[in-house]
Amino acid sequence: MPDFDRETALLVVDLQNDFAHPSGSLSVKGGEDVVRKANEHIQAALRAGALVAYTQDWHPESTPHFEKDGGTWPVHCVADSWGADFHDELLVDGPVVKKGADGRDGYSGFSVRDPQSGETGETQLAAILRERGINKVYVCGLATDYCVVETALDATRLGYETSLLQDTTAGVNLQEGDTERAIERMRDAGVGLR
Ligand code: VGL
Ligand code: ZN
Numbered sequence: 001m002p003d004f005d006r007e008t009a010l011l012v013v014d015l016q017n018d019f020a021h022p023s024g025s026l027s028v029k030g031g032e033d034v035v036r037k038a039n040e041h042i043q044a045a046l047r048a049g050a051l052v053a054y055t056q057d058w059h060p061e062s063t064p065h066f067e068k069d070g071g072t073w074p075v076h077c078v079a080d081s082w083g084a085d086f087h088d089e090l091l092v093d094g095p096v097v098k099k100g101a102d103g104r105d106g107y108s109g110f111s112v113r114d115p116q117s118g119e120t121g122e123t124q125l126a127a128i129l130r131e132r133g134i135n136k137v138y139v140c141g142l143a144t145d146y147c148v149v150e151t152a153l154d155a156t157r158l159g160y161e162t163s164l165l166q167d168t169t170a171g172v173n174l175q176e177g178d179t180e181r182a183i184e185r186m187r188d189a190g191v192g193l194r
Contacts, residue, residue: 002041002138002165002194004048009134011125011155012038012054013109013141013148013169015090018076018083019057020142025083026076028142030170035087037168038140042091051132052094053125055109057147058084058101064115065105071115072174097125108150110158126158136161138194140168145178152191163192 004010015038018024020031028034045052057077065071077084079101086092099105099112104121106113113120129137137160139152148169155162164186171179187193 004045004050006049008136009051009053010045011137011139013151014057015087015141017085020087025074028170034170035089039091054096056098058098060103095128097123107147108154110154138163138165140165144169144171145182149182152186153189156189163194166193
């Protein structure tokens, strides 16, 4: 079990229907188990007075992120659609950061990127953690090989003592082994594996 206290945040990454529900457009295998396990951590975190912060992938209808517009992915997490909603079993009790609402995307919960210019910017997440005096974060959610890895790497870069809740995440695995490689990258960057 992670050690939660008032200076710790649990970051719950993208537990939205399109990733976590079996009929989501980018459904990740085991997504609903991740929701259930996340709920246990969320309850423990709240009991200990820790912050629980959530991210949502939040895309416009057209974006170079989507295959139909020249990118990689099937249409998913379009702003205000069912697919972008949190899975309805998820306990939501804390600040929510929507990534990409302005058409910029990127995988990390901390940063966004203009798909045309490549210019990067910050989301509200770092400010939320700063305001609460957070020094340690645990990361869980979907998907290990995209948004979870990038969020965890940014958290360590920003100086947070960062751990991945390894049984509370699952990967897309576009290529076989992507999840293992993502875990290697986190380990190499000093992210704790729990
Ligand atoms: C994600 C693929 C595309 C994620 C977001 O949340 O990991 N993956 N957009
Ligand atoms: Zn996306």
